[in-house]
Amino acid sequence: MVTVDDVSFLGRGADGASVTLLDGISFTAKAGEITAIIGPSGGGKSTLIRLINRLTEPSGGRISVGGTDIATMDPLQMRRLVALVPQKPFMFEGTVLDNLQMPFRYRHEVPPAAESAAVAEVLTLARLDRELLQRDARSLSLGQQQRVGVARALITKPQVLLLDEPTSALDRRTSDELAATLREICHGRNLTMIMVTHDLRLTEKVADYCFYLEAGRILEQGRGAELLAHPATTELKMFLSEPSDGEG
Amino acid sequence: MDNQGLVNLGILDLVVAYSLVLVAIGLAKLKRIGQEGQMLWASLRMVFQLLAVGYLLHFIFAVRHPLPVLAILLVMGGFSLQVIGARIKRKMPRFYQVVGTALLIGCGGVTFVFCSLVVHYSPWYDPRYLIPLAGMIIGNSMNAASLAAERLGAEMRERREEIETALCLGASARQAAKPALRNAFRAAIMPTANTMAAMGIVSLPGMMTGQILSGTEPMVAVRYQVAIMCAITGAVAITAYLIVMQGYRSYFTKAQQLERWE
Numbered sequence: 001m002v003t004v005d006d007v008s009f010l011g012r013g014a015d016g017a018s019v020t021l022l023d024g025i026s027f028t029a030k031a032g033e034i035t036a037i038i039g040p041s042g043g044g045k046s047t048l049i050r051l052i053n054r055l056t057e058p059s060g061g062r063i064s065v066g067g068t069d070i071a072t073m074d075p076l077q078m079r080r081l082v083a084l085v086p087q088k089p090f091m092f093e094g095t096v097l098d099n100l101q102m103p104f105r106y107r108h109e110v111p112p113a114a115e116s117a118a119v120a121e122v123l124t125l126a127r128l129d130r131e132l133l134q135r136d137a138r139s140l141s142l143g144q145q146q147r148v149g150v151a152r153a154l155i156t157k158p159q160v161l162l163l164d165e166p167t168s169a170l171d172r173r174t175s176d177e178l179a180a181t182l183r184e185i186c187h188g189r190n191l192t193m194i195m196v197t198h199d200l201r202l203t204e205k206v207a208d209y210c211f212y213l214e215a216g217r218i219l220e221q222g223r224g225a226e227l228l229a230h231p232a233t234t235e236l237k238m239f240l241s242e243p244s245d246g247e248g
Numbered sequence: 249m250d251n252q253g254l255v256n257l258g259i260l261d262l263v264v265a266y267s268l269v270l271v272a273i274g275l276a277k278l279k280r281i282g283q284e285g286q287m288l289w290a291s292l293r294m295v296f297q298l299l300a301v302g303y304l305l306h307f308i309f310a311v312r313h314p315l316p317v318l319a320i321l322l323v324m325g326g327f328s329l330q331v332i333g334a335r336i337k338r339k340m341p342r343f344y345q346v347v348g349t350a351l352l353i354g355c356g357g358v359t360f361v362f363c364s365l366v367v368h369y370s371p372w373y374d375p376r377y378l379i380p381l382a383g384m385i386i387g388n389s390m391n392a393a394s395l396a397a398e399r400l401g402a403e404m405r406e407r408r409e410e411i412e413t414a415l416c417l418g419a420s421a422r423q424a425a426k427p428a429l430r431n432a433f434r435a436a437i438m439p440t441a442n443t444m445a446a447m448g449i450v451s452l453p454g455m456m457t458g459q460i461l462s463g464t465e466p467m468v469a470v471r472y473q474v475a476i477m478c479a480i481t482g483a484v485a486i487t488a489y490l491i492v493m494q495g496y497r498s499y500f501t502k503a504q505q506l507e508r509w510e
Binding site for chain 2: 012053054055056057075076079080083084086088089090092102103106107152153156
C-alpha cells in the first residue's frame with residue numbers, strides 16, 4: 001500500500017522562478033489494485049511518480065510504503081520495494097537477458113539464468129517470446145522495449161510498480177495486450193500498481209481507482225470506469241472531451 | 249649545472265631567431281592570410297613573458313628560500329585552475345572544490361614523491377629542480393583535469409536517462425554513473441598514453457632536448473625524461489581519478505538522486 005499525504009513539490013519554471021508543480025496531494029493506493037492518475041500534460045503526473053520512487057524529494061508532505069515513511073528508508077532498499085517503469089524504458093547495452101539480469105548485478109546477487117523460473121515467469125507476464133532473450137535489446141521495437149522494461153522491473157518481485165505512460169509507444173492491439181497483462185500481474189501478485197497516463201482507453205480497462213490531476217491538484221477521484229463515465233468537474237469533462245494524445 | 253659545451257645565445261642570435269617569426273608574419277601578409285597581427289602579438293607576448301619568468305627565476309635562485317618557491321608553485325596551481333575553469337563552459341557542481349583538491353593531491357603528492365625519492369636533491373626546495381619539475385607535472389595534469397571534468401559533465405548530461413533507469417533498478421549512484429566515470433577517465437589519460445607511446449620516434453621530448461642542448465650526456469637526459477614521464481603519468485592518472493570519483497558525487501544527493509544541476 002502506498003499513502004501520499006499532503007505532498008507538495010516546488011519546481012523551477014522556464015524563467016528560473018519557483019513554480020508549484022504539486023499542491024496538497026493526498027491519496028492511498030491499495031495492494032491488488034491499479035490506481036490510475038490521469039490528467040493533461042504538465043499537470044504534475046510524472047513528477048508525482050518520481051516522488052513515490054524517491055528520484056526527487058517532495059517540498060512538503062509524506063509518502064509511505066507499507067506504512068513506513070520513505071524518507072526514513074535507505075533509498076536503495078526502498079527502490080527494491082518500489083519499481084518504476086519510465087515512459088521510454090532505457091535499454092542497457094547487451095541482450096534482453098542482460099537487461100533482465102541488470103537489477104541483480106546492481107544488488108550483487110546471482111542473476112537468474114535464461115532457463116530459470118524467474119525469467120520464464122516475467123517473460124510470460126510481459127508477453128515476450130523466449131527467443132527475444134538473446135536479441136540486442138536496443139534493436140527491439142518500442143513496444144517490445146516497453147514490455148522488457150516491465151519485465152525488468154518485475155523480475156525482482158517489487159511490492160509496488162509505478163508506470164509512467166505505459167502505452168505511449170504502443171499500438172492499440174499491443175496496448176490492449178499490455179492492459180490485460182497489467183491486470184493479471186497486479187491481481188496475481190497482489191501488487192500495488194500506480195500508473196500515470198493520458199490513455200483513457202487503458203484507464204477504463206484496467207483502473208480500479210482513478211484520480212484526475214490538473215495544475216498540480218487532484219480535482220476529482222472515483223472508481224475507474226465510473227469516474228470516466230460520470231465526471232463532475234468542468235475540468236475533467238473538458239479533458240475527457242479532448243482527443244487523448246497518448247492513446248495507444 | 250654543468251655548462252660545459254653549452255653555446256650561449258647573445259642578443260644578436262635572438263634577433264636572428266626572431267627574424268624567422270618576421271618571415272612568417274611577412275608570408276601571412278603577402279598571402280593575405282590575415283593572421284599577422286595575432287602572430288606579432290603572440291610572439292611579443294612570448295618574448296616578454298619568458299623574459300619576465302627568467303628574471304623571476306633568477307631572483308628566486310639567488311634568494312634560496314622555500315617561501316618564494318612555494319609561492320611560485322601556488323601561483324602555478326592557481327593559474328592552472330583558473331585556465332581549466334575558463335575552458336569549461338558547463339561546470340559540474342562544486343567545480344573549483346573538486347578540481348582544486350584533485351590538482352593539489354595529484355600534483356602535490358607526485359611532485360613530493362618524485363623530488364624526494366627519485367631525484368634526491370638537496371635542499372628539498374631547490375628551485376632549479378622543484379620549479380621546472382612541478383611545472384611539467386602541473387601543466388600535464390591541468391590538461392588531464394580539464395578533459396576529465398569536461399567529459400564527466402558531458403557524460404552525466406547525455407546519460408541522464410540511463411543513470412535514472414539504473415537508480416530505479418536499485419543501483420547505487422556509483423554503479424549508475426560507472427559508464428560515465430570510465431569514459432571520462434579514459435578521455436583524460438589518453439593524450440598522456442599516446443604521448444608516451446610516440447616518444448622518441450615521432451618526437452623528441454622538450455626536456456630531454458633541452459638537457460642535451462645544454463651539454464648533458466644523452467643517456468642522463470634520457471633517464472630524466474623516462475622518470476619525468478612516469479611522474480607525469482602518475483600525476484595525470486591520480487588527478488583524473490580524483491576528479492571523476494569526487495566529481496560524480498557532486499551530481500547526486502545523499503538519497504542517491506540525480507541533482508537538478510542546470
